[in-house]
Amino acid sequence: MRPEELDPATLESRQVGPITILFGYENGKYPYGNSFCIQGENQCAIIDPSLGIVARKNGLPEVDMVIHSHTHEDHIAGTHLFPDVPWYAHYEDALGLESIEGLMEIYGLPPGETYDAFLRNIESAFYFPHSGSSVGQVRKFEEGHVFDFGGVTLEVLHTPGHTRGHCCFLVRWGDSPDKRFVYLGDIELTGFGPYYGDAWSNLEDFESSMKRLETVDAQWWLTFHHKGLIEGRETFLQMLEKFSAMIGDRESRLLDYIVEARTLDEIVAHRFVYRPGQTGFLTDWTEQGSMLQHLDRLVEAGRVSHVNGRYQVNQG
Numbered sequence: 432m433r434p435e436e437l438d439p440a441t442l443e444s445r446q447v448g449p450i451t452i453l454f455g456y457e458n459g460k461y462p463y464g465n466s467f468c469i470q471g472e473n474q475c476a477i478i479d480p481s482l483g484i485v486a487r488k489n490g491l492p493e494v495d496m497v498i499h500s501h502t503h504e505d506h507i508a509g510t511h512l513f514p515d516v517p518w519y520a521h522y523e524d525a526l527g528l529e530s531i532e533g534l535m536e537i538y539g540l541p542p543g544e545t546y547d548a549f550l551r552n553i554e555s556a557f558y559f560p561h562s563g564s565s566v567g568q569v570r571k572f573e574e575g576h577v578f579d580f581g582g583v584t585l586e587v588l589h590t591p592g593h594t595r596g597h598c599c600f601l602v603r604w605g606d607s608p609d610k611r612f613v614y615l616g617d618i619e620l621t622g623f624g625p626y627y628g629d630a631w632s633n634l635e636d637f638e639s640s641m642k643r644l645e646t647v648d649a650q651w652w653l654t655f656h657h658k659g660l661i662e663g664r665e666t667f668l669q670m671l672e673k674f675s676a677m678i679g680d681r682e683s684r685l686l687d688y689i690v691e692a693r694t695l696d697e698i699v700a701h702r703f704v705y706r707p708g709q710t711g712f713l714t715d716w717t718e719q720g721s722m723l724q725h726l727d728r729l730v731e732a733g734r735v736s737h738v739n740g741r742y743q744v745n746q747g
């Protein structure tokens with residue numbers, strides 16, 4: 432459903448300390464997502480304004496800045512509604528706010544029909560400001576940067592893997608863990624599993640980022656999609672373990688499949704990330720990008736050979 436057709440009163444919100452979570456349609460199911468505002472004594476920020484913010488555009492809070500976990504189409508869909516305040520992103524991803532061509536570079540699609548169709552979709556369905564029209568002032572941050580809004584801070588945890596500049600945010604408004612909130616962005620803890628299918632994705636970085644999150648202590652956790660708000664660190668850790676185990680699961684199914692030599696096309700058609708038989712816009716592209724990350728590291732480790740265009744497990 433297009434955001435203009437939604438009654439904003441049907442969209443849920445929830446308060447946690449100084450944080451107002453603005454849930455998207457169906458708990459932030461793609462193309463929607465869960466955004467939030469932080470209201471400090473001095474300043475207010477909105478984080479990852481989604482299509483749910485577009486649906487609420489007649490009742491938006493006044494904000495002093497927009498902060499992004501990364502620059503994918505669904506995380507910046509409402510950013511154009513705040514043209515007069517700075518737009519922040521990690522320096523690796525900031526080009527995705529500066530121009531549509533910059534954003535397209537992050538996905539890494541080759542020029543052609545799919546590239547053109549996706550670009551048009553980002554402009555129309557995700558409201559990317561057309562070239563020449565107003566784009567807010569883009570500012571960049573890096574690992575460890577702390578935003579202080581007055582009585583509440585947001586610390587940047589650079590957690591690459593999904594994109595090069597993907598970040599999680601640790602929000603604190605006191606010393607105890609129940610006054611700590613972590614925004615997970617697209618480390619989304621869903622049954623789909625980790626997404627590392629774009630040109631700017633990196634499987635090893637994704638794994639390191641999840642390891643890092645195991646060490647963070649907080650009571651509240653929020654994902655952009657599906658899972659929404661999670662209460663309690665133990666619950667979060669269990670969900671994270673299940674989510675990260677899907678990487679090993681994909682890899683062991685791949686190794687079983689390439690006991691016989693297989694081409695990349697056969698591997699992509701077999702499906703390890705998506706369900707067998709699943710098709711759709713960008714599905715083959717993402718499946719291929721993801722499985723190449725596994726294949727490349729298996730070849731490098733000497734566990735798989737790549738000969739005459741076919742991949743095969745090395746025996747013994």
Ligand SMILES: [Zn+2]
Pocket residue numbers: 501503593617
């Ligand atoms: Zn994303």
